[in-house]
Amino acid sequence: MLTLTQDDVLLGCRAADWRDALTQAGEALVAAGRAEAGYAEGLFAREAQSSTWLGQGIAIPHGTPESRRYVRATGVRVLQFPAGVAWHDGHRVHLLVAIAAQSDEHLDILRQLTHALEREDAGAALAAATDAEAVLAVLARPVVRARLDADTLCLALPVRSTAELALAAAGRLEALSCVGRDFVAAIATQAPLPLGQGLCLVRAAVDVEVPALALATAAHGTGADGVFGVFCLAAKGEAHQPLLARLDELLASGKAASLRGLSAETTLAVLAGEGEDTQTARVRLLNAHGLHARPAKQLVQVARAQGKPIRMRVVEGAVEAVPAISLTKVLGLGARRGQTLVFSARGDGAAAAVAAMVAAVEEGLGEAVTPLPAVAEALQAPAAVPKAAVPLAAPEPGQPLSAVPASPGLAVAPVYVLRAPVFDYPARSEDRAREEVRLTRALAGAAEQLEALIQGTQGAKVANILSVHVEMLADPGLRDAALEAIRDGASAEAGWWQAIDAAAKAQEALADRLLAERAADLRDVGRRVLGLLCHVALPEPPVEPYVLVAEDLGPSDVARLDTARVRGLVTARGGATSHSAILARALGIPAVVGAGERIMALPPGQALVVDGDAGRLVPAPDAARLARIEQRIAERQAQEREAYARRFEPAVTRDGHRIEVAANLGNTAHAADAVERGAEAVGLLRTEFVFMAHPDFPDLATQIGEYGEAFEALGGRPLVARTLDVGGDKPLPYWPIPAEDNPFLGMRGIRLALARPEVLETQLRALLIAAGKRPLRIMFPMVKDIEEFRAGKAIFDRLQAEIGAPDVQLGVMVEIPSSALLAPSLAAEVDFFSIGTNDLTQYCLAIDRGHAELSAQSDAIHPAVLRLIQMTVEAAHAHGRWVGVCGELGSDPLAVPVLVGLGVDELSVTARRVPQVKEAVRVLDLPQARELARLALRQPTAHAVRQALEAALPAAAELV
Secondary structure (H helix, E strand, C coil): CCCCCHHHEECCCCCCCHHHHHHHHHHHHHHCCCECCCHHHHHHHHHHHCCCEEECCEECCECCHHHHHHECCCEEEEEEEEEEEECCCCCEEEEEEEEECCCCCHHHHHHHHHHHHCCCCHHHHHHHCCCHHHHHHHHHCCCCCCECEHHHEEEEECCCCHHHHHHHHHHHHHHCCCECHHHHHHHHCCCCEEEECCEEEEEECCCECCCEEEEEEECCCCCCCCCCEEEEEECCCCCCHHHHHHHHHHHHHCCHHHHCCCCHHHHHHHHCCCCCCEEEEEEECCCCCCCCHHHHHHHHHHHHHCCCCCEEEECCCECCCEECCCHHHHHHCCCCCCCEEEEEEECCCHHHHHHHHHHHHHCCCCCCCCCCCCCCCCCCCCCCCCCCCCCCCCCCCCCCEECEEEECCEEEEEEEEECCCCCCCCCECCCHHHHHHHHHHHHHHHHHHHHHHHHHCCCHHHHHHHHHHHHHHCCHHHHHHHHHHHHCCECHHHHHHHHHHHHHHHHHCCCCHHHHCHHHHHHHHHHHHHHHHCCCCCCCCCCCCEEEEECCCCHHHHHCCCCCCEEEEEECCCCCCCHHHHHHHHHCCCEEECCCHHHHHCCCCCEEEEECCCCEEEECCCHHHHHHHHHHHHHHHHHHHHHHHCCCCCEECCCCCEEEEEEEECCHHHHHHHHHCCCCCEEEEECHHHHHCCCCCCCHHHHHHHHHHHHHHHCCCCEEEECCCCECCECCCCCCCCCCCCHHHCCCHHHHHHHCHHHHHHHHHHHHHHHCCCCEEEEECCCCCHHHHHHHHHHHHHHHHHHCCCCEEEEEEECCHHHHHCHHHHHCCCCEEEECHHHHHHHHHCCCCCCCCCHHHCCCCCHHHHHHHHHHHHHHHHCCCEEEECCHHHHCCCHHHHHHHHCCCEEEEEHHHHHHHHHHHHCCCHHHHHHHHHHHHCCCCHHHHHHHHHHHCHHHHCCC
16 A cells, blocks of 8 residues: 655645646656656546546546556655645645556555545645645544444344443444443443433443444343433544434434334434435445545535535445535545445435435446446345256165265265255235234244254253244244334234344344354244244254255354264265365264265165265165175274274374374364363464454453463463464454455465554464463464565564563465475475465365365365475475374375375374374384375376275275
């Protein structure tokens, strides 16, 4: 992003007219080496298209796209004209911010200047400035904005007192970094001030970073004089006064009570003053660079032509609506492409006025616009997409099928095919009384179903979940919200799902992780009631053991399975590194994925063999084959019991070669279980769990506490922590990343962390402090070359010199092919490598591991991936460094001998697999493993590798 420095400022300039000033601006850019002489023509061409005057005496001349060929290096020159220059559009300019940009970097400068435009004295201050520092002070000093937006709303909370509401609102402001803990403590000691109309107010001015107003409402009454909501004001200087004015207007209008039970979007509309007497219209902004100077100016001109006050706001932004005739205010909204603008007006002609504003935006405001990419709109209720009319042919009985091995193990049980139900219902109904009766009966019927299931279930986990569902059905807040929608004309189905969806979204917005997780349960409850209303039976798994067959499964679906009954998992789509497959491994359920659509035609109840090691399925095995399989299962169970009994013994080959076997953890709470299962270390701690569990960046103390829990459980064993790895398929809601065509090749891993070095520094500091004298290994994710490693290491070295943890190593994850290819240069400076085979495979083979059709081909045992592992190991050992594998390949029984043969020093796997992987190492000798590695490297495809290894290791592949 472009930034302004004192060297960029030229003071005391004089010009005969605007053309002379523009010529001087072009010459200044040329003299600074930013552009060639021809660029000045681009400055004049841009002014011919539209004036670059912004307001407050500032203009930002810049070239056209055609003139970018004259730009030598992106840069800025600021020319001050104390006497002013009459600009060609009739305004007077005192400051030219001349920009030479090779793309659209000038928009960053514009966003910075928006702060200056909001200062009424900015023009005079810029004209009178006598030094460069004074000019920059005017341009850089931000205007303090009070905050009231969707994020400061906490709606329909499951609380029953005004005190809880006050603390919830204060806690939300703390989570948004608007206030600190002293503010929350001050709120906790207050008695809420009644405002009337069901609302109260609490306020404090201590420990306030950003002035803000939060609103917390209860899902049902608080029992205190009809109070349903509490406003929490963080006061600072005079900046919070507009918030108080907005609140005062709301109370004076008598509409405050209408906030009860509203959605966040409707709440913001009421707070913005958009009532029944207001004409409003919405439109999606499609301009590529949002509402910057040129389109904003055209929008202001359209507003002025209407001859009546029009206000506008951004749905995704603050509640404040600004006058549409003020260019500085419109620019201050910072509206971006894809956001929704709301125009409002009152009185005669209001409808026509807002319609004119919408039409202007739709036409592009003088720019060519393109529609947003097509996306699937959220459905009002879940529904399955009908399949093609041509029925699928079921696999032949007894004929083995190939699939992708996803979770090791062997199982046989009757098939249960899970198909999503279809809910088809009208959105509206005229007979409100009938719809209310239907909903009441459906709620009672759902409660009866759940009570029967609770009585019949043998699993405590499932019984607990179902008990929560019963409690949710009895929630009067849900029922009242649904009945209110029915009274407004909705059908029972639509009203019920609207209530469920609103409550679920409110739960998801809570800072408390446990409460937020109840959103999935709410939607499960919603589907059960919908099934009764629509006379659609929800799929219920058999009471007897079964093999679950499905189109695909999400991680939450797998996590909720009753493992006492599910013998195996089979999906038509997905790959071995999909998240559901990873979770199946963690739960110890044999699974194969990518088996193809034909498996959905398997007859329910038919016996199905699942071999999660070899990736094979056998439908309807004959008696002889079934007997052999059952014998093999019994043998495997005996082997697993023996491996578990020896879990604390080291993994040493028959000829004395030691391999360290560690555990992959997604949460420090699981460290003790990993040790109990025989893990000799934590080979991968996915530290993003700490960040995903909080509504904002966790502070130093929080991270120290989380990491310390793992160190305590490990009892002196090493901990390998991966620094924050988000982006791509793992976004953080409070760390927004601009839309990318391919986020897996965009801002993620170490490159994203380096964009916010203060976040990385806090995490590294927390890890070093938490470790103390205990062994700590830190690795950076997604490193492409030595430059990125050095950037992270510079921060680490500074902190390590300060803290001085004695047993620390710093390494990198090999997930990008370039890091394997450049391993010799990396090995000269890193302490170790850890190979993440999941991402390395998808980048090496150019197959998204979540791709519905291709992910089944993303097999980490592919010879190309194995060669990258070989190159990494050879480079590391040449410099005396160690290499681990922390991807799912380390758990693959066929891959363990190959990895040992390639020279890998450590295998880090799911904790449940530690005993089996240790045992797999113990049956090897090193020469045999090296020969198997050479055999694998000679093969042309992943399928050929598996075939060759199965032939060489018949015991590992025996199925039939």
